[in-house]
Amino acid sequence: MISALNPTQKIEETLKKTAFFNGCSEDFINQSTSQATLSCANKGKILFFHEDKAKHFYIIQRGWVKLYRETLDGTQAVTDILTDGHIFGGETIFQNNTHLYSAEVIEKTNLISIPLAILKNEIENNPKIAMNMLLLMSKNQQKQNLELEHHVFKNASQRIGCFILRLIDQPQKGQITLHLPYDKTLVASRLHMQPETFSRALLKLKKETGIEVKGSTIKIDNIDRLTKHTCSACSSQFPCKDKMQKLA
Amino acid sequence: MISALNPTQKIEETLKKTAFFNGCSEDFINQSTSQATLSCANKGKILFFHEDKAKHFYIIQRGWVKLYRETLDGTQAVTDILTDGHIFGGETIFQNNTHLYSAEVIEKTNLISIPLAILKNEIENNPKIAMNMLLLMSKNQQKQNLELEHHVFKNASQRIGCFILRLIDQPQKGQITLHLPYDKTLVASRLHMQPETFSRALLKLKKETGIEVKGSTIKIDNIDRLTKHTCSACSSQFPCKDKMQKLA
DNA sequence: CGAGGGTTTGAAGTGCATCAAATAGTGTGG
């Protein structure tokens, strides 16, 4: 972790470029910066468990974190997978300071932790931040809604198609090449299916939409074909990126 | 609709007993009351469609309303079913004044509609109401989370078991008798399954947990047996009512 | 090169959906 900036400066820099903090008080930035910690966690590190008492909320500076729940017998359901700039854990303020999901680092991650008390105070006293929080939660909710809908309406290969479409940055013409952001097993769990099902469904998707898959690289020749296959079982059509977008 | 109160009084009365309005300004109550309309809609009435522009938010004074989404080909997924005291549609303020779901009256309903502008104004200017809104949205989100989890973890008869358990008002001992709040076809769709599946899964539940079912009446002799069957595939055990509770 | 994890393939089973039809239940007009 060699950097021109010291940790405090890095934190301040990150906060200032995170949309959620737009319009917050100087105090908030200062307090957050001074009380935040920047830590680096490796793959496998559990940040907290479902039902744990929450003390901080988090911002991912760089890396990947998985949110999930599990039953008593250990089956787990991945709720979300987050990366750079994403915020999580803040909603616990309204949930009795209790986490609603577990969080695990799935790839080396630099993480900023900020005490919830600071956030709570700012939300209560700064309408602008209360509004930002409302916007954040509303987006999260929208995302959750779609998540459930997808699971109800779409079959495995359509869910994969949807996942791929949402990796596309800009609506663009011609051939598109992109990469899965993490390994297939994880994508499978993100989409609530078994790795075997993922593998077979991807095969089916290839046949039916003409996409090419080699390792984690995907080439799309005819995006309309993919869209048609994928979005027919959905309440909104591609590009629906604004609805599923990253949240920060 | 014979009542000792005129519509305006009824509206005011309803607002004042709705938790969401605790701590709101006098102005808010007054404005809401004067600009709200109390209407009565019959079964089948569509209040709005997914993607419609939103102009009001709603409070159910008495009745039942179904929230749902549908795909182009008309398949529908029921998101929620609401009744007395429930609020919906307010979140559209943060969603570009666009509805995220359709709403249909499923049983004769008295409905209060209040212009969104009033709510928006109050949220922006009254931190107490902003906080209430945050709490409401947080509860909704919690509910959505569980909804998805259930769909991933539980099979049909477990989802029914969970639905039944959540109908229980108070943790109580001994035999419990309760009634399904609306017809079985609707419960089935609420739980994302076909009526046929519902019927068979309920039969299975009877055999495995010893509950008795006659029409819409359900008798539970041994609640532990039901809980064990139902909650084994969940991240939280009965009574989890606080997490799934009505939202108003 | 070999170990170990990620990925694919095969074979078999399960749960739910679907289509079809029977049955029960409810409200209507006579």
Add this chain to the structure above:
DNA sequence: CCACACTATTTGATGCACTTCAAACCCTCG
């Protein structure tokens, strides 16, 4: 109070999608 119409619910038969268990394959990294 009955017969009819209509809807809700159940039952049966069948098919498909996904899971599960097992094993092979592939890739990467020490």
